[in-house]
Amino acid sequence: MKVSIKDNLSKKMLLWYDKNKRDLPWRKSKKDLNPYQTWISEIMLQQTTVEAVIPYFHKFTAKWPTIKKLSESNIEEIMDAWSGLGYYSRAKNIHKAAKIITKEYNDQIPNNYDELIKLPGIGPYTAGAILTIAYDKKASVIDSNIERIILRIQGIKKPKDKVKKELIKISEELCPDIRSGDYVQAMMDLGSAICKPNNPKCNLCPIKKFCYSYKNNLTNLIPIKKTRKPIKIRKARLFWIVSNQNRIFLRRRPLTGLLPGMLEFPSSDWIIKSKESKKEILFPIKGNWKPITGNVMHTFSHFQLSLKIYICRDVNEKKLEGIWKKENDIPNLHLPSLMKKVYKHVFSNTNN
DNA sequence: AACGCGGGGAC
């Protein structure tokens, strides 16, 4: 890459950023820079939109204002605070990392790549983001926005995983020595507002004069899209159990796998549709079971789930090991989105 | 290199 592009691109981006930056809660002035808040925001923002993160960031940092406080909390509290945000291993890893930072780094988030990358939940992107945004160091930072911008500017028509080394090199070269944090955030804002995946607004782009794809009308072809596999459909029966004290039965999922440690209403195994057996329904307890009209559908990252809900009333609470909650308390529980869909479906299809 | 891992907004 030519030196003139390197210098001028970051200058253009910083000028653009000063005029167009979004006002986000984790964007502090220099004197208020807080590596802890940078870390939490970057973890929350992994594969998650800014709009979804904002309320969670406020709640989380209000409840745990320091790493020390966070390291002293328990995992259930953290999982509850994360419920609804998705990708729950991030919450587990934050807890693990907080303990390590407190124990081994005197409550200070490391300021070098080799130590950062060792922490659970911090990979190449997040390490670079913390180095630039929290510590104003020059680093290679590649998120999906910056990746797309570089591929377009350079007119790279190969699949991105074939040019990984090249992208790392270019992203570091483009990163300025001063205001590196502002620069990477400028690039991400540009990717979000201008250099979008589809129908980019090139006429508004401050760096279009550096862009091979703009000049050659290739922005709709770069980055090349790879076909993704269709996701499978799973089916299951979910059991809505009401006790003779008018409370609802829940249990906590195991701390590994899907929705780790989250509360749920019990269900049968989630079976892939083609393998569905016609065996008799195995209810968790004897009783007068009745199906509820309709199904609850929910799409996860790698499969879709269709739930048929069955309801049983007047159950003795001592017959089941788990958590019993009053119906009025259900909406206030920390449930994953799937289970929120479930209780809304039940409430709207029964007349309690 | 491919997969498991959530949820929601834009279109």
Add this chain to the structure above:
DNA sequence: GTCCCAGCGTT
């Protein structure tokens, strides 16, 4: 409905 999002850990 499909695509995408400030990715990471595991296999």
